[in-house]
Amino acid sequence: GAVVSQHPSWVICKSGTSVKIECRSLDFQATTMFWYRQFPKQSLMLMATSNEGSKATYEQGVEKDKFLINHASLTLSTLTVTSAHPEDSSFYICSARDRWGSEQFFGPGTRLTVL
Amino acid sequence: GDSVTQMEGPVTLSEEAFLTINCTYTATGYPSLFWYVQYPGEGLQLLLKATKADDKGSNKGFEATYRKETTSFHLEKGSVQVSDSAVYFCALGGLNFNKFYFGSGTKLNVKP
Numbered sequence: 001g002a003v004v005s006q007h008p009s010w011v012i013c014k015s016g017t018s019v020k021i022e023c024r025s026l027d028f029q030a031t032t033m034f035w036y037r038q039f040p041k042q043s044l045m046l047m048a049t050s051n052e053g054s055k056a057t058y059e060q061g062v063e064k065d066k067f068l069i070n071h072a073s074l075t076l077s078t079l080t081v082t083s084a085h086p087e088d089s090s091f092y093i094c095s096a097r098d099r100w101g102s103e104q105f106f107g108p109g110t111r112l113t114v115l
Numbered sequence: 116g117d118s119v120t121q122m123e124g125p126v127t128l129s130e131e132a133f134l135t136i137n138c139t140y141t142a143t144g145y146p147s148l149f150w151y152v153q154y155p156g157e158g159l160q161l162l163l164k165a166t167k168a169d170d171k172g173s174n175k176g177f178e179a180t181y182r183k184e185t186t187s188f189h190l191e192k193g194s195v196q197v198s199d200s201a202v203y204f205c206a207l208g209g210l211n212f213n214k215f216y217f218g219s220g221t222k223l224n225v226k227p
Contacts, residue, residue, distance in 0.1 A: 034214065046214060046217075063216070093158050100207060100212060103161065104215055109156075
C-alpha cells in the first residue's frame with residue numbers, strides 16, 4: 001500500500017520558537033495532503049487541506065499565520081508552527097490523497113511538546 | 116452537511132468476546148466508507164473500506180457492511196484479542212468529496 005512518512009516523529013522546543021514538520025508521500029504522487037491535530041481523548045481535527053502548487057485551505061478557527069502550510073511538490077507538504085506556545089503541544093498527523101481521491105493514507109504522526 | 120457519528124467509548128471487553136462499534140453517517144452524495152485503527156502513539160491505519168451500498172469490507176477478522184437504508188457502517192468482530200486494543204475511527208469520503216469526515220473515535224480495551 002501507499003506509504004506516507006512524517007519527520008520528525010517527535011520534537012521538543014522552547015516557547016516562541018518555530019517548528020517545521022514534513023510530510024512525504026514515498027511511493028505515489030499526492031495532489032492533496034491534509035493536516036490534522038489530535039487532541040487528548042482522541043478526537044481528530046482537520047486543520048487544513050493542502051493542494052500542490054496552491055495555497056492551503058484552512059478550516060474555520062485555524063490561524064493561517066500560526067500554522068503555515070506549504071505544498072511545494074507532489075510528494076512533500078510542510079507544516080510550520082510559528083512562535084509556538086505550550087497550548088500548541090499536540091499530536092499532528094498528515095495524510096495524503098492519491099490522484100484518484102478514493103482514500104487517504106496517513107503518516108505516523110509528530111508529537112510536538114512546547115516548553 | 117456531511118458527518119459521521121460513532122458510539123462513544125471506551126468499550127471494554129474480555130478476550131474472545133464479540134465486538135460491535137456503531138457508526139452512522141449523513142452525506143449528500145455517494146460516499147465511500149472507512150474504518151481506521153490507531154494504535155497508541157501511532158498514526159491511523161486503514162482497517163477496511165466499502166465503496167458502495169451493500170458492499171462488505173473485511174480485514175483481520177473485522178467486518179462492516181455499507182447499509183444505505185440505515186445510513187450505517189457498523190464495525191464487528193466475532194472474537195477480539197488483546198492486540199485489538201486501539202482507537203477505531205469511522206470515516207466517509209471518496210472521489211466526490213473534497214475532504215474526509217471522521218467520527219470522534221472509539222477506544223477499545225480488550226482484557227485477557
